[in-house]
Amino acid sequence: MKKEKLLFALDVDDGWPPVGAEGVWCERVDGNYRLVNTPFFIPNLALGDIFSAIPDEVNDHVFEFEVLKESGHSLIWVMNNKGIRTDVFIEVLNRVGCSVETLNQFSLMSIDVPPEVDMDALDPLLDIYEEEGLEYAFPVWRHPD
Known part of the structure; x- marks a missing residue:
């Protein structure tokens, strides 16, 4: 299955996290995504979770996502x-x-x-x-x- 990198926009508060976006590897699953590596700064998303997200048309960053199926991880x-x-x-x-x-x-x-x-x-x-x-x-x- 082909992997693609999704960029997630992060809310920086008082200098944390130390970056404004995080890229994670995902696979496409029926028009949605499955996370295939562990994130460092994206809350509420674990390895193997299937989630929906629509990258922003302007900067291609994900601002919101919804976990559709939890992996148990x-x-x-x-x-x-x-x-x-x-x-x-x-x-x-x-x-x-x-x-x-x-x-x-x-x-x-x-x-x-x-x-x-x-x-x-x-x-x-x-x-x-x-x-x-x-x-x-x-x-x-x-x-x-």
Whole structure:
């Protein structure tokens, strides 16, 4: 299936996010889109979600979208302002079934948490690295508490 990049306009408030738009890869599904990578700044959208969006005619940016079918995936954003070594963290995340994208320019990670990930394996890992100084946001959380 052919991938295409969609640009999402972002609301910058007090300098955050540090960019005005984010490009994400999508596949076309019956006139809509399926997200095929994890976003760093787009809230309410996780890997595999199918959504409708109409890029703006002037600048081709998406200003609004609607999730039509949730994938069951959750999304964790990680900020590493303390320069913590994260290679082992990423390796263990991969081992428990998550995938990780990094945006080193802003010391950020975007973690995809598929529905089948065992939260009993993930939670202690997140706790350990939070104690080290990583900061988390959970813009899309679809796993049971």
